[in-house]
Amino acid sequence: MDVAVIGGTGEEGFGLTLRLAKAGHHLIIGSRSEEKGAAAAEKARGILGGDAAVDGTTNEKAAEQGEVVLVTVPFAGQADIYRAIKDHVAPGKIVVDGTSPLATAVGGRAWHVLRPWHGSAAEQAKAILDPGVRMVAAFHTIAGDALQDVAHTMESDVFVCGKDADAKAVVGGLIEQIPNLRWVDAGELTMARIAETLTALLVSVNRTYGIRDSGFRVTGREDWGLPPTRSRA
């Protein structure tokens, strides 16, 4: 699958690039600058070995090329970046927002959050893009630095929020290809109002215990992923 990562030069985006390229996908790193995108792709290929399919370009071109578009940018720049790519994201495309509205966006603390006007960062993103785009929110509970260490086994579950069940299943399929990660369908896109704040809760736990990569496992069921009442289309 062709997967674009807007903000793919950041920790979270670069980590997801490495993990998904390792799983066999073609990754397209997007950056504000084509040169930085290309340099990050070269770095990724260097880490993964010569046959890894990672390219780098501008955010706009990446958004056009990706069948699935992951957006991993700080909240402070999130709206601007969505405005920049909006004409390059065709209706029907799956866009996955991983933004957490941390208070660092306004000089505050990483364990505090802002309340986005639309309810969540993902809903803000949806309001900017074409209404036909299939918006999903995910990846809030996955630490960027742990993702980048490809030898490190991830130990967390990913909450996936969105209206479009098939889009969630596609995103879930990508998540399952990262060893030891699981996805949990958390319901509608508005549930991102809660899921996005988990990043801040984990930052607070990290800070309290002096660690770097706390995460969540959801209990109550042996397996998560696709909910039982639906079958994969």
Place this chain on the structure above:
Amino acid sequence: MDVAVIGGTGEEGFGLTLRLAKAGHHLIIGSRSEEKGAAAAEKARGILGGDAAVDGTTNEKAAEQGEVVLVTVPFAGQADIYRAIKDHVAPGKIVVDGTSPLATAVGGRAWHVLRPWHGSAAEQAKAILDPGVRMVAAFHTIAGDALQDVAHTMESDVFVCGKDADAKAVVGGLIEQIPNLRWVDAGELTMARIAETLTALLVSVNRTYGIRDSGFRVTGREDWGLPPTRSRA
């Protein structure tokens, strides 16, 4: 320890009563009506066996008698109940709020939340009580019906929020006495703004997967409980 449970006739409060009485504590169930409190205590003794130390009375008397006061009431009645007990909670006492501001309080959905004016239900409670009360927020991720089934092994972690580290350690000590439960120090009381919403996220997960008691385990450390930089006083 003498533990009062305000709202101890509800699912969550009655479940905690059973579990903590089983651990050997003296539980005092509080209710709006002395008769209902006494009846719930009799029911608890019936479930646990004759030597269980469970009494029942009014919320006010229970608040006076408990060394630790757990408050497990629906958000719609929370402020009223705190106003009723405020003159019966002496400064220095530990009060543990377990309220989640679910939208059911205003006829909404259990997987949606309201935003309390004070930031969280726990901060609203703190604003009502004497400033000397040691306020802690906890128990948002523990399903009431699972707690009530004393044969059922709980499988979740409890986020504990509050300013007073010693109070959190006391509450954590109670949590650890319920088999298989662990507590995670989530930071200041304001972190309840996030922790309280986890109830709604779990309700959404339960609804999506057709289950009843999803929960969380926090990953990133072998053990949780008391943070490493402090020793128990």
